[in-house]
Amino acid sequence: VSEDRFLHRLFQRLPPRPEAVAIPAGDDCAAVRPEAGRLILLAVDQVIAGRHYVATGPGAAAPDLVGRKLLARNLSDIAAMGGTPRYALVACAVTPDLTADWLERVHDGILALARDWGVHLVGGDLATMPAGTVLSLTIVGDVAATHVVRRCGARPGDGLFATGQFGASFPTGHHLTFTPRCAEGRWLAENGYARAMIDVSDGLFRDAMRVAVASGVGVDLDLDRVPLRSPATDPLAAGGDGEDYELLVAVAPERESDLVAAWPFPEVPMTRIGEFSARTAPRMIGRDRGGMAINGRTGFDHFGGGSA
């Protein structure tokens, strides 16, 4: 299958384009009409064979789940800003021994999740490389300029809340099948509950620390309160492993009880797992862990193991 033919077929099986897509995929660029008063959100994320999914052997991930994960990771970034995902561009660099069928099923997974979230594919690129497979996706979303949420808005005394559960993302398959928290992120932003927000991709500790550092505050994370995805999980491992794709939210103290009362997603736990503080060093609290420091190394770094 040539690049041309593959992309042509891919673009042909897209659903009818939304009104806002002025020029669909297939020209040198796609063109979309922005909505007045809204900011355009932009992010890029990759999925790499052998790193973000098992590529070979009996435990190999189904290709549609690989594609699903690629888009879902990016949707999670839009969620963290309180935004709405709109468009995606996919670049694939694949080993020559991959079949066209594998690649088509990857795109099945992307397109199925895209349909669920009203995301339209507006661009693609495909190339072979000598070895290895890298899938990269750029997500384009938007958000009301008045409602966008950043990492840097947490203040001392704010509650640290988290959606969902943590830990064991790889053994449970959560990293392939998770539901990105777009609805929750948007609700939190539009109702003014989120003073700061982040999605947990690199580990609860590390991402909580990022919010604290960006906000110039400290954080006390109560490990005893972190909901665990799997009861057998060590909370310390759950905080470091990553790939949870849950939201961490800083909530002003006077809004906390409102938030708990109004939370409209009964199937998604919303838990207070800590508090931002005037101290600048993030730390863990809870039984047996009084004051253990959180640092960059306790997280989960996708760029590990190399000299680069």
Next chain:
Amino acid sequence: VSEDRFLHRLFQRLPPRPEAVAIPAGDDCAAVRPEAGRLILLAVDQVIAGRHYVATGPGAAAPDLVGRKLLARNLSDIAAMGGTPRYALVACAVTPDLTADWLERVHDGILALARDWGVHLVGGDLATMPAGTVLSLTIVGDVAATHVVRRCGARPGDGLFATGQFGASFPTGHHLTFTPRCAEGRWLAENGYARAMIDVSDGLFRDAMRVAVASGVGVDLDLDRVPLRSPATDPLAAGGDGEDYELLVAVAPERESDLVAAWPFPEVPMTRIGEFSARTAPRMIGRDRGGMAINGRTGFDHFGGGSA
């Protein structure tokens, strides 16, 4: 160097952000303010070690030229729509034996060319992979909705014009050092000369054919008139090799002499190399080549050599 630290340092050495960048790189998404009345242009393109540049050995490409090429290819796509480039997001998947210095110099090349064109980097992702290196860049531009140019506007009788020269892109190093035709593309669009436009990345034949096919017309490409980058080049090879990053433009017959008279880029040749026709089969004309058909195979396909 960890991903975090590398990206943090990278984002720190960016020039001051333009007014339109509401949230710079470093949050889960960047946020930019669109301009009223303009379409957002979106495209993605990749550069792969050993395919788009020589990665090892004495002829290895300088890393800053690799980064430069990555951005320049994408700028060329914006040029073909008549647009102005604004933002870029870069995703790198690199082999662990690459040094941080190599990767930093890649970004030096991206940032230097970005500065020349007023493009601001708003996102990045970095990961290691077992072998091979893939750099992917998403370009975001904009264009007045009234001036955007597509591939599909050519009509029978329109002149086929080309900027610059063709052929020998790899041996001359042109593929690493070319100037994307953004200024020319924008001028052609804003002054209403371009009924259809494309940038030549996959070969003159193939890309001329794409305009013809998208427009539902034929094209007679006069190989004797194609300006050659290197005098030793066989015109047939020059038409098939690709990586020229020149613009092909369909110009209405009544505008052709105006275009030639008004062309404000003295250092860039603008040459009439053919004509669109009512025939549907694209063909070459010229001495010794009367009626030779152009087809998808005479171009240059980046996705060659694999079974995928």
